[in-house]
Amino acid sequence: MPTSGLMQPFGVDVDLIEGIMTAPDRIAATKASDMRGYYQDAAALERLIESGDPLLYEVFEKRLPLEPGHVMFCISKLQPGRVGQECFMTKGHYHETAGAAELYLCLRGRGYLLMKTAEGQSALEPMYRGRLVYVPPYWAHRSINSGQEPLISLCAYPADAGHNYGEIETEGFPQRVLLRGGGEVIVSQAAG
Ligand code: F6R
Ligand code: ZN
Secondary structure, three states: OOOOOOOOOOOOOEEOOOOEEOOOOEEEEEEHHHHOOOOOOHHHHHHHHHOOOOEEEEEEEOOOOOOOOOEEEEEEEEOOOEEOOEEOEOOOEEOOOOOOOEEEEEEEOEEEEEEEOOOOOEEEEEEEOOOEEEEOOOOEEEEEEOOOOOEEEEEEEEOOOOOEOHHHHHHOOOEEEEEEOOEEEEEEOOOO
């Protein structure tokens, strides 16, 4: 038992339609201007920023001790839309503790969880309401919204996992999801 005493159990309310947590301790909001360097069409991103710099995604969290044994959980809400032809997506990251896995349960929307390893493997798992995706240890992960409504997921992972964005920022993922003429196209690329 910790010397500081036992933590009290608690519950939270989640609006499954709006994809928001009632009374979160923290909301991390990412706008178009935070996504420079991530999309293929940089000029289209600049146009989106100039047109009002919209909010692209939010993460709602409760504050928990960032210690082994605790399970961090959050609601991730990614808006629908495109930058040029490319579907809105999260930045994506490895965990700082690279051996920390994560669970994604899709609550609403449609899209993908794109994953990759430093060894060059990649995986693209479909996301839709009721789909649970397991992100194993050592796999970087990014959500992609290819639908027309918000892509909302419940995520759970070891509280001491941390986030490592640096490598994804420079290397990107080997695939991109585009919408062309109303249809989804998955394009492969070496990097970026
Ligand atoms: C936590 C996790 C998700 C993402 C969220 C936003 O480990 O994977 O909660 O943090 O979907 O994506 P990023 O953090 O890549 O901007
Ligand atoms: Zn993660």
